[in-house]
Amino acid sequence: MALSKIFTMRFYARNTGFFLVLFYFFFGIVPGGQLLSYHYTLIKGFTGSLDFLAIVCVIWLLYNLKCIAFIINVLSTKEHTFLYGTLGILEGAAKWRTWLWLHVTLYAPVLIYSLVSATIAVRLHAYTAAFVIGLFNIIMITAPLWFYSHKMGHPGTVSFLARWQQWFNKTVRKPIWSFYGYELLNNNIRSFFIAKVVAAVVVIITCSLMGGKYDERFLLVGGLICVLAQSVLVYHHQRFDDLYLSMLPQLPIPLWKRYVQICILYLILLAPESILLVYKTWQSATLMHWLMLILTGLSLMTLFRSLLYLPNIDQDKYFRWVLIIIVIILFMGLARWYWYGILLLQSLALVIFCYRYYRYEAPLEKVD
Incomplete structure (x- = not known):
């Protein structure tokens, strides 16, 4: 008892x-x-x-x-x-x-x-x-x-996992742009795995419901739901930078390289569901469709990240914009304007990022 x-x-x-x-x-x-x-x-x-x-x-x-x-x-x-x-x-x-x-x-x-x-x-x-x-x-x-x-x-x-994390963090040299990825795997692993499990379930259910009738637009809808489930990870990325990497803009790194580094980070974060998607559609999808789905997810997450550099963007406004953008891309996808959607997302993300990156100031409550 x-x-x-x-x-x-x-x-x-x-x-x-x-x-x-x-x-x-x-x-x-x-x-x-x-x-x-x-x-x-x-x-x-x-x-x-x-x-x-x-x-x-x-x-x-x-x-x-x-x-x-x-x-x-x-x-x-x-x-x-x-x-x-x-x-x-x-x-x-x-x-x-x-x-x-x-x-x-x-x-x-x-x-x-x-x-x-x-x-x-x-x-x-x-x-x-x-x-x-x-x-x-x-x-x-x-x-x-x-x-x-x-x-x-x-x-x-100390547990084996804790000892392995200590050894890994001391031994492996990590580039600055990857710090948030290591933060997810070390201190926020629950949110990371929940997002990945939800994305995997969505991919499997989408492919199962599609059955024998292949339609890339059906996969696009599932991909949009996966990105929506992981938009919270993008939101926490900004909070992590505000708290621990506030001096990052002072480093002598070209702006274009910073943008590419963010794209690489999100491409890695999207890798598990991308691999699962390729595996589930191996016999029906084409290389261009895989590329379209992956680039759409990457472009969405990159634009979500750029939106957080805008002034007065709180959590409610952020997720409101996330839903609006998802709906717009959904309708463009139903019309098969996939590549126009990708071009639109990347153009907006790059313009906002270049214009707002050095002008961004973290809210005081985040810094404190």
Whole structure:
């Protein structure tokens, strides 16, 4: 009971907002009479497609990592050092049962839903999907036990990930333009992975809905949704520069080179979904269509970045402009004016960037 208060109850209390959003997504957006059919269709969808199932497993993995991180953080706090004198003396089966019970109480939402999914997969004769779900969840509830046991045996040690990050940051020389990318991977990895998972789901759903009738405009709509989901990363890029790279304009770097560096950074950030898009449309799309989709996403993100150099652009105004631009490009895409749209986006982004870069002044609240 004491361990439940320390770990389980505190975990769910601390993540109340997260679970409310999750509950609304799974149970609140559909009428009560259609709830079972909604979940049955959802489960049928990802058990019938290994690509979709892989995305679902990644989401489950991220939740499991959240559970593991919570337990490790609790064990690392000073007020819970007494746990090393209680849990640390457990040996053999008692130790593994205790850690298994603690982890399962946190991982229970995913475990229950995955068991239901595996059962439905068996009834639909999707035996491969059922096997993958079963094996995946066995790993998810057994592998963390080793981390907990290692933590109890080595209190005060730094995690492998933290040690790797320290070594990487000290050893690898990073160009200034890539600092925000490393910031996402080190200190804002949750937002980064959420954006990437959403983009991957959109790409898979778009390609699945398109079926055998290939239409590049359909892919363009999916690509626009992917960029919209990642526009928040562009917004935080400006905030990061304001806080940590305010002296960047003073460096002797040509303006054109600064613009190219931003394009390279966003091209790298768009690489995961671009690779997935190429993989999913390998047999139907052409090289020009791939190039069009990638350049459209890159041009949108570059223009979003340039907009943040305009005066008096707050969060509300930024996302309002993002939606307006997305809608304009959507209509241009439906008319197959793809390259005109790319040219328009790049021209606006370059003009705004060149005119406003050295005139931009960070708001005082950001600097403070």
